[in-house]
Amino acid sequence: MAAGGSPDAALNFGDGAVLPYSPAKVKAAPRGRTSSWSSLLLLLLGRTRKLAKVRLLLAAGVLLVLVLLASQVGPLMGWNHQPSLSASSPSRDGYMVLINTWRRNSLLKKAVAHYASCPKTDAIHVVWSENDPPPESLKTYLRNIIMSRSRNSHKPKLQFDLNEEDNLNNRFKPINGLTNDAIFSVDDDLLVPCSTLEFAFTVWQTTPDTMVGFVPRMHWLDEQKNGVVYYKYGGWWSVWWTGTYSMVLSKAAFFHQKYLDMYTYKMPSTIHDYVTRERNCEDIAMSLLVANVTQAPPIWVKGKIHEIGSYGISSLAGHNKRRNNCLNDFISLYSAVPLVSTNIKAVDAREEWFW
Incomplete structure (x- = not known):
């Protein structure tokens, strides 16, 4: 291969034939067991990232629902989540x-x-x-x-x-x-x-x-x-x-x-x-x-x-x-x-x- 790996470089397959360099042919050429495992690993990583994104979106949705429910619990119960007593009150x-x-x-x-x-x-x-x-x-x-x-x-x-x-x-x-x-x-x-x-x-x-x-x-x-x-x-x-x-x-x-x-x-x-x-x-x-x-x-x-105790009015x-x-x-x-x-x-x- 010519220095720098330019498109004008050539590939020598050992039988004396010299063919022009082609990136597409290089990608299509068999790469052996190591290359196959690498491809599989890349595929799995890609799917894992997609699953992680889906789970993240689901978690965000659940969190949003919980926040909305929490905001409704107070009015339903008559609760006042902003305490009416001052922070300095001894109460x-x-x-x-x-x-x-x-x-x-x-x-x-x-x-x-x-x-x-x-x-x-x-x-x-x-x-x-x-x-x-x-x-x-x-x-x-x-x-x-x-x-x-x-x-x-x-x-x-x-x-x-x-x-x-x-x-x-x-x-x-x-x-x-x-x-x-x-x-x-x-x-x-x-x-x-x-x-x-x-x-x-x-x-x-x-x-x-x-x-x-x-x-x-x-x-x-x-x-x-x-x-x-x-x-x-x-x-x-x-x-x-x-x-x-x-x-x-x-x-x-x-x-x-x-x-x-x-x-x-x-x-x-x-x-x-x-x-x-x-x-x-x-x-x-x-x-x-x-x-x-x-x-x-x-x-x-x-x-x-x-x-x-063992007894009381309720008994x-x-x-x-x-x-x-x-x-x-x-x-x-x-x-x-x-x-x-x-x-x-x-x-x-x-x-x-x-x-």
């Missing part, structure tokens, strides 16, 4: 744990010890409705356990909210001197892991007017008699089966402290009297109150909660019948059913393998 720093207890000091000790260990717990209030005040030995024990279990330099403040009578309305009495708007209401026999509790708190911060909790329930249309619609109280299994709920119970839920005042001073006294007489349904009354204010559903947060005979009755009696006091049902659940994606 964004933590929450107060409001524990309802009655003659179960062993469970109360476990509950206080657990929630004192949660980093965002700013204060712990115990709703005490027994005839005798809490013994000093119990107070001392709980204060010591808070000092030892809390992982913060600022230790949660412990306070007993004393009541003269045993009444379930006591758990929603207003509390003076709160430094945070967020209240986590919980029974003394329920423990929510700290990481799960903090996730629920972040959900509540996006929509501080809404109840955010772990125990969902539903009101189902039952029947209609003489123009009056009756509803049936749906327990956990109906929620599990359908994925639909309209309430989260205050036995494990976040809500704004303003609802304590509204429950005590704004809600009809007939509901207070009903709860006092029946010794039941204060949680349904609170759900109706919040729904009536927000005109939106609550938010059910997925998370494991641990029951450490008594006839419990579901009483719940049905009070649900319909309470609804009759409103001009329309304030409860809003939903199928949406808040899930911490960091705890999910697939989402």
Whole structure:
């Protein structure tokens, strides 16, 4: 071949014949096994690049759909993804744990010890409705356990909210001197892991007017008699089966402290009297109150909660019948059913393998 490999160069095939150089003939000439593998490799690389482009386009399409869905979840749920509380508000720093207890000091000790260990717990209030005040030995024990279990330099403040009578309305009495708007209401026999509790708190911060909790329930249309619609109280299994709920119970839920005042001073006294007489349904009354204010559903947060008690009001005979009755009696006091049902659940994606 002539220097530089110009088109005027010649090819010598070894038999003395000299032919003019032809790029087309060079490409068409057999190149052996090595050349065949190279061609195959180039073909595979080309197809791989095409597949990568297709997958990239599909991923972009899926991402776009997720973004569009996320933009719609807020309006459907009544969420405000731009928190209404200012970044400097102390309400964004933590929450107060409001524990309802009655003659179960062993469970109360476990509950206080657990929630004192949660980093965002700013204060712990115990709703005490027994005839005798809490013994000093119990107070001392709980204060010591808070000092030892809390992982913060600022230790949660412990306070007993004393009541003269045993009444379930006591758990929603207003509390003076709160430094945070967020209240986590919980029974003394329920423990929510700290990481799960903090996730629920972040959900509540996006929509501080809404109840955010772990125990969902539903009101189902039952029947209609003489123009009056009756509803049936749906327990956990109906929620599990359908994925639909309209309430989260205050036995494990976040809500704004303003609802304590509204429950005590704004809600009809007939509901207070009903709860006092029946010794039941204060949680349904609170759900109706919040729904009536927000005109939106609550938010059910997925998370494991641990029951450490062996009995309670829900274990008594006839419990579901009483719940049905009070649900319909309470609804009759409103001009329309304030409860809003939903199928949406808040899930911490960091705890999910697939989402």
